[in-house]
Amino acid sequence: MPKNKKNTQKKTSKNTKKTNREILEQIIRVDHAGEYGATRIYDGQISIFGKNSKIGKTIQHMADQEKEHIDKFNDLIIEHRIRPTALLPVWNIAGFALGASTAMLGEKAAMACTVAVEKVIGEHYEEQLNLLEDDHKDLKKTISKFRDDELEHHDIGIDHDAESTPGYKIMSKVIELGCKTAIAISKKI
Ligand SMILES: [Fe+2]
Numbered sequence: 001m002p003k004n005k006k007n008t009q010k011k012t013s014k015n016t017k018k019t020n021r022e023i024l025e026q027i028i029r030v031d032h033a034g035e036y037g038a039t040r041i042y043d044g045q046i047s048i049f050g051k052n053s054k055i056g057k058t059i060q061h062m063a064d065q066e067k068e069h070i071d072k073f074n075d076l077i078i079e080h081r082i083r084p085t086a087l088l089p090v091w092n093i094a095g096f097a098l099g100a101s102t103a104m105l106g107e108k109a110a111m112a113c114t115v116a117v118e119k120v121i122g123e124h125y126e127e128q129l130n131l132l133e134d135d136h137k138d139l140k141k142t143i144s145k146f147r148d149d150e151l152e153h154h155d156i157g158i159d160h161d162a163e164s165t166p167g168y169k170i171m172s173k174v175i176e177l178g179c180k181t182a183i184a185i186s187k188k189i
């Protein structure tokens with residue numbers, strides 16, 4: 001990472017580092033895609049459990065925060081004139097399918113899905129905070145707030161016994177890899 005970092009920064013006359021435009025575009029595009037995917041995962045889980053079950057209410061709390069996140073990135077896409085990923089229709093279906101299929105395996109499996117997804121997203125937001133310079137202080141604040149929300153979701157999953165799901169390790173690895181792949185693709189396409 002430090003190797004590329006040099007190329008991602010420009011110094012202005014006032015010696016304030018500016019975030020490279022391409023990096024900014026990738027950050028907003030991928031976060032918009034990820035938050036959209038997250039809303040679809042929780043939609044899929046709620047479609048199985050219903051809103052009024054105990055687990056459904058817990059998931060709804062996380063879904064409400066994801067709604068806040070996607071609303072913010074919808075605004076940022078417009079404000080910064082960023083082209084959204086062309087793959088939104090894919091993440092629409094893939095997110096919902098991931099949420100619904102893990103929920104069909106049971107509450108713990110649904111929470112294992114949350115733990116895997118939120119772990120990757122939390123780390124991803126952390127990395128972005130290191131890429132953004134102080135010319136985007138507001139965006140950094142937004143991302144660090146959202147990172148905290150994602151880590152809260154991760155911890156909710158752990159508290160709901162995600163780790164005792166049969167096949168937890170392999171399931172986590174598959175979902176984590178899927179998320180990382182989706183992130184890599186959504187930055188560019
Ligand atoms: Fe989120």
Ligand SMILES: [Fe+2]
Pocket residue numbers: 038062066118149150153
């Ligand atoms: Fe989340």
